Amino acid sequence: xxxxxxxxxxxxxxxxxxxxxxxxxxxxxxxxxxxxxxxxxxxxxxxxxxxxxxxxxxxxxxxxxxxxxxxxxxxxxxxxxxxxxxxxxxxxxxxxxxxxxxxxxxxxxxxxxxxxxxxxxxxxxxxxxxxxxxxxxxxxxxxxxxxxxxxxxxxxxxxxxxxxxxxxxxxxxxxxxxxxxxxxx
Amino acid sequence: xxxxxxxxxxxxxxxxxxxxxxxxxxxxxxxxxxxxxxxxxxxxxxxxxxxxxxxxxxxxxxxxxxxxxxxxxxxxxxxxxxxxxxxxxxxxxxxxxxxxxxxxxxxxxxxxxxxxxxxxxxxxxxxxxxxxxxxxxxxxxxxxxxxxxxxxxxxxxxxxxxxxxxxxxxxxxxxxxxxxxxxxxxxxxxxxxxxxxxxxxxxxxxxxxxxxxxxxxxxxxxxxxxxxxxxxxxxxxxxxxxxxxxxxxxxxxxxxxxxxxxxxxxxxxxxxxxxxxxxxxxxxxxxxxxxxxxxxxxxxxxxxxxxxxxxxxxxxxxxxxxxxxxxxxxxxxxxxxxxxxxxxxxxxxxxxxxxxxxxxxxxxxxxxxxxxxxxxxxxxxxxxxxxxxxxxxxxxxxxxxxxxxxxxxxxxxxxxxxxxxxxxxxxxx
Numbered sequence: 265x266x267x268x269x270x271x272x273x274x275x276x277x278x279x280x281x282x283x284x285x286x287x288x289x290x291x292x293x294x295x296x297x298x299x300x301x302x303x304x305x306x307x308x309x310x311x312x313x314x315x316x317x318x319x320x321x322x323x324x325x326x327x328x329x330x331x332x333x334x335x336x337x338x339x340x341x342x343x344x345x346x347x348x349x350x351x352x353x354x355x356x357x358x359x360x361x362x363x364x365x366x367x368x369x370x371x372x373x374x375x376x377x378x379x380x381x382x383x384x385x386x387x388x389x390x391x392x393x394x395x396x397x398x399x400x401x402x403x404x405x406x407x408x409x410x411x412x413x414x415x416x417x418x419x420x421x422x423x424x425x426x427x428x429x430x431x432x433x434x435x436x437x438x439x440x441x442x443x444x445x446x447x448x449x
Numbered sequence: 450x451x452x453x454x455x456x457x458x459x460x461x462x463x464x465x466x467x468x469x470x471x472x473x474x475x476x477x478x479x480x481x482x483x484x485x486x487x488x489x490x491x492x493x494x495x496x497x498x499x500x501x502x503x504x505x506x507x508x509x510x511x512x513x514x515x516x517x518x519x520x521x522x523x524x525x526x527x528x529x530x531x532x533x534x535x536x537x538x539x540x541x542x543x544x545x546x547x548x549x550x551x552x553x554x555x556x557x558x559x560x561x562x563x564x565x566x567x568x569x570x571x572x573x574x575x576x577x578x579x580x581x582x583x584x585x586x587x588x589x590x591x592x593x594x595x596x597x598x599x600x601x602x603x604x605x606x607x608x609x610x611x612x613x614x615x616x617x618x619x620x621x622x623x624x625x626x627x628x629x630x631x632x633x634x635x636x637x638x639x640x641x642x643x644x645x646x647x648x649x650x651x652x653x654x655x656x657x658x659x660x661x662x663x664x665x666x667x668x669x670x671x672x673x674x675x676x677x678x679x680x681x682x683x684x685x686x687x688x689x690x691x692x693x694x695x696x697x698x699x700x701x702x703x704x705x706x707x708x709x710x711x712x713x714x715x716x717x718x719x720x721x722x723x724x725x726x727x728x729x730x731x732x733x734x735x736x737x738x739x740x741x742x743x744x745x746x747x748x749x750x751x752x753x754x755x756x757x758x759x760x761x762x763x764x765x766x767x768x769x770x771x772x773x774x775x776x777x778x779x780x781x782x783x784x785x786x787x788x789x790x791x792x793x794x795x796x797x798x799x800x801x802x803x804x805x806x807x808x809x810x811x812x813x814x815x816x817x818x819x820x821x822x823x824x825x826x827x828x829x830x831x832x833x834x835x836x837x838x839x840x841x842x843x844x845x846x847x848x849x850x851x852x853x854x855x856x857x858x859x860x861x862x863x864x865x866x867x868x869x870x871x872x873x874x875x876x877x878x
Contacts, residue, residue: 293809294557323687325814328825328838336829337808348812348825348840352687352701355708357812390690393848401521416514416877425522426836432526 273297275358278318283309298359300340306362307382313349313358314387321349321358324388327395329402333428341365343402345381364404370427373403383409401426479507482859486515490593490863493873495847497854497862504859509851516877524837528803529555529629532837537623539839539875542585544623545614546578546817547875552627553711554813554824559806561630561776565719565764570632572713572726573646573759574617575815576752580654581610582818583694583745583752586870590742591665593863594674602660606653613645629804630776631769639763646760650753658749666746675739679853679865682736689852690845693820694744695869699736705816706730713759726755738868776804803832812840819843819870841875 276290279299286309289300301309313321326348332339341363349358367378383406384391393415395406400414403424414421422437423430485496494515500508520535527535529552536551537544549571556563563571588603611621617636618624626633636642665671681691686699696703706714707730716725731747733740769777778797783790796802806828814823820842829835846869853865 294560294811296811298810324690325821326812326823326825326838326840330810330827330836330838335835346810346825348823352703352708357709359812388690389685389688390845390848393844397844416517418514425519428525430522432522 271297273358275299275313275319275356278316279309279312282312282316296357296359298346298361300361300363303362303364303381306360307384307387310347310360310384310387313360319351319358320353321351321356323350323352324348324384324390325350325357327391327398329398329404329426331402331426331428339363342370343379343404345398345404347384370403370429371423373422373424375405376403379404380407381405382407383412385409400424403427484862486512491866491871492589493871493876495866495871495873495876497850499854499859499862501859506854506857506859506862509854511847511851513847513873514877516873518878520878521837521839524834526833528832529806529834530797532834533627534623534625536839537625539841539878540582540817540819540822540843540872541622541874542870542872543578543582543818545574545626546582546815547822548625548627549575549578549712550813550815550817550822551824552629553815554811554826555629557813558809558811558826558828559629559776559804561770563630563770564767566766567631567768567770568712568718569759569763570636570768571627573756573763574626575712575817576755577610577613577646579818580749580752581607582870583749584654584657586818586867587661587742587745587749589870590675590738590864590867591661591671593867594671596665596668596671599661599665602657602664606649606657609645609649609653613642613649616642616645628769628777631767635768635780643760643763646756650756654749654753658746662746666743672739674861675742675864675868676735676737678738678857678861679868680735680737681849681853683734685849685852686736689849691820691849692842692845693816693818694741694748695820695846697731698733698741698744700732700734702730702732704730705814705821709814711813711815719764726758728752728755738864741868806830806832806834814840817842819872820846822875839875839878841872841878843870843872843876847871847876 271290271292276299280288283305286305287302291298313319324347328346330344332342332344343364345362347360349360362381364379366376368374368376381404383395395409396413396415398404399406399412400416401424406412479500479502482499482501484499485491486494496512498510498512499506520539523535524532533548533551536547540547584603584607588600591599614624615621618626618633681699683700686696686701710725712718713726717723728751731744733744779790779793784794808828808830810827812823812825814821821840822842823840825838827835850866850869854862
């Protein structure tokens with residue numbers, strides 16, 4: 265991550281001016297600007313980024329989840345949610361990221377009160393499916409999401425498979441899957 | 450259980466906007482129909498649970514995940530070259546575009562500038578990928594509405610693209626043609642390659658487009674079935690994350706080739722002041738199925754013109770970046786003929802060696818046939834990526850299918866889904 269004094273993206277200043285009290289961090293890597301915010305400030309900052317006349321990030325391209333368990337570089341939290349924003353009027357990209365730390369063991373699918381982020385579906389409809397995918401793959405839940413169901417896997421699947429503590433070949437779900445035959449169905 | 454609509458959140462999405470349904474809401478005479486996942490008109494494995502009022506769709510709930518194969522988990526265990534075989538299988542209609550985008554993203558992460566020859570070859574192949582994808586989509590648009598001949602007109606020339614892919618990479622469907630910093634292997638004979646591409650463009654493709662236009666464009670049945678169906682407005686297209694021909698069919702002026710230029714779409718791509726390739730971006734304002742069809746047809750013609758500008762000007766030299774940078778595998782002559790080549794080969798191939806990736810994260814998006822395809826790559830300094838998130842255009846394009854379908858007749862579903870050109874491989878990953 266680059267030297268904070270070299271940050272050039274004008275949006276950083278703009279957000280800093282509007283959210284002076286919030287804890288903000290900024291990084292740039294290969295010309296890509298990322299703003300790190302606290303989960304509680306996320307929704308307000310995203311709304312600002314969309315509506316402010318100098319930001320105008322009208323397009324949410326993607327929502328990315330990353331699990332940093334045993335990542336070689338020190339990270340502020342175990343999970344990251346990265347929002348990929350785009351301003352059509354300026355052809356500009358901007359990344360907003362939040363970090364989350366689980367409060368319970370991450371092997372299962374129990375609801376973890378620490379892994380909660382405010383949904384941005386009310387700002388961009390395009391967030392609906394990627395947030396569902398994040399819930400499915402990482403178990404990060406989104407508050408105020410209109411329809412938070414698993415999207416790829418079925419409801420009973422016993423893990424969130426893109427977490428780093430989930431093995432590549434699974435935990436035998438395929439082998440021990442319940443077989444329904446004619447007599448028992 | 451399969452025939453229930455979940456969840457029961459009390460939300461009836463967008464149904465209030467449609468006057469017809471407003472009068473019939475909750476009258477108790479609706480019934481639920483399951484559409485897919487195995488149905489010829491869905492083209493791929495996707496499923497819609499429809500709540501019907503007569504033949505009109507009151508509510509539609511899409512279910513995806515039938516082709517989920519854990520590609521992104523695999524990405525964490527395959528190195529930067531190996532993963533190209535997986536991205537080929539995401540969008541199997543234009544795999545070469547995925548290859549080029551994936552390795553473009555890796556090169557951005559590594560900070561590599563590829564050679565001019567490689568840029569030109571990749572641009573040509575990316576456009577062939579676009580043609581390949583659009584041909585299937587416009588053909589299938591006709592097929593879904595009963596015009597089987599139109600499908601054959603469009604599908605036949607795709608075979609020639611497969612021949613070209615076979616010639617340059619050895620595989621017809623999944624070329625896996627790019628490598629970090631270059632391409633898999635040099636083109637066997639450039640003259641043959643040029644001849645194949647030109648023959649395809651001017652003998653087969655132009656004729657096919659002409660035939661298809663004559664058959665379909667002003668066809669009364671086709672127009673009645675597609676005009677005014679599945680309308681997406683300009684603002685909705687941006688809000689729902691639509692990109693590519695679907696957004697441009699709704700009047701969104703956005704094409705990453707122009708807006709975030711890469712390869713030969715950027716000015717000064719060769720470092721000596723070369724101009725970007727010239728092409729125009731077709732826009733349609735109607736936002737219906739017919740508009741998307743017209744945009745795709747016009748993009749086919751623009752692709753022909755882009756390839757024509759480049760095919761006779763392929764720079765000579767190496768397609769791979771220099772061996773000294775220790776990024777690309779040296780060619781076989783060097784491996785067998787010099788100790789440096791042999792060492793370099795093993796440095797990349799052996800299981801405990803590989804690239805010295807930076808610790809960082811980048812995102813690169815290319816304009817592929819369906820829209821913005823991007824790879825968000827997290828690197829941890831080893832030869833495998835820490836995490837790769839694909840931004841598949843189909844995923845976002847399909848997320849608004851329910852909105853487009855609601856209020857229409859049952860038979861319009863195939864027209865709408867065909868126009869969105871859903872590819873389940875990248876939808877489910």
